[in-house]
Amino acid sequence: MSTMIDSQPVVRLQGVDKTFQRGNQPETVALEDISLEIRRGEFVSLIGPSGCGKSTLLRIIGDLVPPTRGDVIVNGKPAARARQDRDYGMVFQAPVLFDWRTVEDNVKLPLEVQGVDRVRRTGRAREMLELVELQEFLRHYPYQLSGGMQQRVAIARALAGEPAILLMDEPFGALDEMTRERMNSEVLRIWEQTGTTIVFVTHSIPEAVFLSSRVVVMSARPGRIRKVIDVDLARPRNEDTRETRRYFELVTEVREALRARRGDPTGQAIEDELAISAERTLAEGSIG
């Protein structure tokens, strides 16, 4: 699918800082000096321990959180402009479906806001539900679906508005391992079919390697980009990919990048943090 990747950047971050100030507590530096370019059609994962600001970074790209300093250029324009132009699709860790709307009407939501006419809304919604293989469930209500199915509806909704860039914030973090691996294959298939640029926040190393064209490894306090790793696994990728030697090498490379911290040569602290962050996510269990 390398033909889809041309050289024009969809996202350009330059010297982005983010500090939070709460009350009269000392300010915390969430992100420091982040510079990153994401090309059209790329699949980029942001990975790092909890508190590294990866979700904040995703929200800065999506103009949901303003940066304290630095430039965010999306599709050649400021992020605020890109949001006004409806260039974004968002998928959260929880599906965030509207429980008073049927599956089909949930997928239509962004189209209604965009003012797409009724006929095209229906057509587009059905097309998206076919893409995530839920066309039989269009009249169901969200609570009638499993967590994985709800998340697929959320992906269909995010793609319905034909966004230039899809922002996914630990979308499978609350799913069990089996469902998660199935969803990984699913999202790869969708990415290959649609050619959408995807920025994907995760704390799972195997997931990041399996999906991405590039993995951005971040460190915490302050959040910085430590290393950007090109994932040169052949495409299309499938379950066999997870058993190749190159895959293991890349997983190891990402793990070592996460570990490489001053004063912690074994990297145990990072491993622990990743494990804790994963456990917390599962415990929160926001996907029903």
Add this chain to the structure above:
Amino acid sequence: MTTATAARGPVAQAGSQAVAGRRRRGIAKAIAIAIGVIVVWEGLKFVGGTPWRAPGALPGSPIIWRPPFYWPFANDVALPHVWNIALTFGQPFQRGADESVAQYLLTSALYTWREAAIGFVVGALLGLLLATVFVHSRLLERALVPYVIASQTVPILALAPMIVIAFGPGILSVATVATYLTFFPVTIAMIRGLRSFDPRAMELMRSYAASRMEIYRKLRFPASLPYLFTALKISATASVVGALIGEDAGQVQAGLGRVITTFNQYYTSSPERLWCAIIAAALLGVAFFLVVRGVELYTLRGRPGAAEG
């Protein structure tokens, strides 16, 4: 996925059967309670009431039971026999009238319901408007909500005559009193309700660059509906109370409030008629409540837990 569909059918069916079962049990319980009240009522009269005569019999007809005690609160004026109240529904509402008490009460109740319904609709819209303003402006919320609360500490009995002086006797004043009692629950509930959305849903709407109006129509308002219906159920009964009080103060010559006042004047000679009017007023409140509940069930269908409220 096909297994999921196959599995869902019976589950949903079992769910609706459970709801129907709960509803049947609810009705059965209500009937059991009514029977219990009648048993206690007549039990008190059996032990300490006025000497019993045959149902509907005139004073002076033969006595069929002499209670061993005499308790003033259980005599035939304070606590008429249940069967005599029931029989009164079929009697003419005044001497020589063609209309029975039941017909008269039904006509009066419909009249009162119209006033209450006007007050209910206006009050609900006013409450919705106020809450909408408040959730969009912290400043106005802080400035005005104390007055909204204070408005409800003023007794409506004191306020009703002033409303009548302002708007003149008639249905307008009655509806205004009903409005006054209706808007408050809606305002308070909707200040919560319009903020009850999932914060990530707001992020989602913002990522679509949705306008305030679209956010209101597609997120805030639909998310608030369970709160709205809870308030509307309170308001439905409150609007009936408001209309009953308003009719008296507003010197309206029809309606249940007027009937209650009139029957009250003749209480010692015919206590059963006032009890009939009280039952009619209670049934009117319950009927209005059930109408709102029905609309709620229809509107919130498909939401988890909608059948519980």
